[in-house]
Amino acid sequence: MAALPWLGRALLSVAPRAAVGMRTSGLRPSPPHHLAKVSWRPPLTGLTSRTVFTGGAKLGRATYPSYTNVAFVPKRAPITGLRKACERLTTRSFSSKALLGPKGLAGVALPVGRRLLSTTAMASASSMSSSAFTGAMTEASRRSVGRWLALCSAWVFSMVVLGGVTRLTRSGLSMTEWRFAGERPPITLEDWRQEFAKYRASPEFKKVNMSMTLEEFKFIYWMEYAHRMWGRVLGLVFALPFAYYSATRQLSGPLSRRLLVLFALGGGQGLVGWWMVKSGLQEPERKTDTPRVSPYRLAAHLTSAFAIYSGLVWTTLQVLRPTGLGEDCVGEVARRNASRLGRHLRPFALLVGCTAISGAFVAGLDAGHAYNTFPLMGDPPSFFPQDYWLEANELGFLRNAFENTCAVQFHHRCLALTTLTAATALLAVHGRRRLPVESRRLLYCLCGVAWGQVGLGITTLLTYVPVHLGSAHQAGALTLMSVVLAAVYGVRAPARAATTARRAAAAAAGAAPKPSPAVI
Structure with a gap:
């Protein structure tokens, strides 16, 4: 028990703002924490110092160092249990005088024995959200991948708008066939006549566009053809860079898996679109109804498009602004x-x-x-x-x-x-x-x-x-x-x-x- 008064003197002799020798290693956003070695000499003889680590957390454009944990124990403790108790009770917290005050990032004044718990958690809070996607990526890779994803998001945006124009011009039912690899557009006059003959057999022509000419049919055909081909080009714009980034190991595992899911949804979007168009090529349930695509299938088509777009935008934000x-x-x-x-x-x-x-x-x-x-x-x-x-x-x-x-x-x-x-x-x-x-x-x-x-x-x-x-x-x-x-x-x-x-x-x-x- 004679060691307890000595322990009290040791605690009182260490100032909360005690100077520490710190050698940092350049704090950057990725990886989120860079360790800096800290050496500290205890103020009393008979104590041994422990080499500890401190970290810097990136929150926006400012870098905040986490609190340094310095522990000191007597070289010769009378009892092993007392030595462990001293090690627990004499753990003190220190902070860099440059950026943070004694309250820490939490903004709550804590006793010295509890300050480390709050500030360490707060220092890492800002980088938890997207570190799984960008933690293993360099700055150059992160920017390159982010710009590519932003391009894909803009492409999907234009794809949805083009689909709306196709719907408003009643061009969606002009192509009565669908092939996964794509359709060859009509070139000769005979090709156009064959395509027009297929459309003339559809319910929409018989009840709505009975007076349509071949030239008018060409306009709605090209609208639907552009909408389909724009989606296929989007697949190439997504797949080729994805293959390159994966081959060069510039994508993290979680990011690769999410992009594969988005690519699969994009491929399925073409099938959903054809499933929607097929409903408009059938005779309506009631003879008085106008031939049109099923509103349920149209809603499914638009919902999946919004889901793909939202996923791309969210992933772009996570990559560009982790x-x-x-x-x-x-x-x-x-x-x-x-x-x-x-x-x-x-x-x-x-x-x-x-x-x-x-x-x-x-x-x-x-x-x-x-x-x-x-x-x-x-x-x-x-x-x-x-x-x-x-x-x-x-x-x-x-x-x-x-x-x-x-x-x-x-x-x-x-x-x-x-x-x-x-x-x-x-x-x-x-x-x-x-x-x-x-x-x-x-x-x-x-x-x-x-x-x-x-x-x-x-x-x-x-x-x-x-x-x-x-x-x-x-x-x-x-x-x-x-x-x-x-x-x-x-x-x-x-x-x-x-x-x-x-x-x-x-x-x-x-x-x-x-x-x-x-x-x-």
Whole structure:
């Protein structure tokens, strides 16, 4: 027991700001932690120092060193158990005087014995999100792969817009056959006549385009052909660089697996597209119906396209910005606000996706050409139209909700207005709070794009869906989804840091050493 007073003197003799000799090894974003060797000489004789390590964490453009753990124990402890107790109780925390104060990244003043737990967890919080994808990649490889993925994302964006133009010009049923390797376009006049003869046998020509000429058929044929070939070229743009990066070992394992899944979804998208087109080449169930593709299959086709695009955009952000977008979010208040914003942005992203899918049903039923008034619809005009249950007895309640023109357009209107209200509420609630600069900009951009998209949709409806406005409206949906994904990704690193801080503080509180009884 005589060693306990000596232990107290040893603890009191070490200042919290004790100088340490540190030799760093260049702190860079990848890999996330670079170790620096620390040597420290104990202030009292009879003690032995232990060589320990410290790390630097990259959070945005600033580098924050984690706390250094320095332990000292007596060279000759009277009892082995006492030596271990001294080793546990005399663990002290030190920080670099240049960037951090004694409170640490968590922003919570902790006792010296508990400070290391919180700050070590916080130092690594910013690099946890995307390290699995970029940890083994060099800076040059990361930028090259990120630009390639950004190109693929832009290609998918143009592919979806081109598909919308194909739908608006009623060109999707002009090609009555589909081959996986691609179709050879007609060259001679005889080739064109053969293709036109195939189209003339389709229900769409017999009921809608009976007076179409060969020259008019060429236009819709080239539209559908361009849409198909644009997708096949996209496959090459994705597959060839992927093979090169894989052969040169520039892709990590998790990133390669995700890209393979996206490539498989892209290949299956062609099959889904042909499955959709086949539904339009069959006779409709009711003779009074206009031949068109199934709205369910059209919605599946558009949903898979949005899923592929969202996956590419998200992966691009993870590769190009592995530390997230909230570079200036260092304070605890900003981290908590970012965490709250992230909890609200995720259901908002789901709402945007549901609104886009409902738009696919509007396009599949040509519902935009009916009820061209706003905000009221129907005759007599009302917010809730009387024709909503018009086909409920014949189709049933569930099918009426997805196949009745009035019901489909009403659902799309309600979802669009709900999305607009939610975007405005997000800005009103979170815009006044302290947030990272980029997250704040994305929040304002999100609200602006939502207002522009709703305004564009109303204009498209009132003008009876011209091709240029209809395609711009579909591009606006993709733009809104892109901004939402960027906003969700931007708050992930600060939000995760806030969660880590709370857990670390709770763990530190639970691990606080209990006061030992007085020794008599």
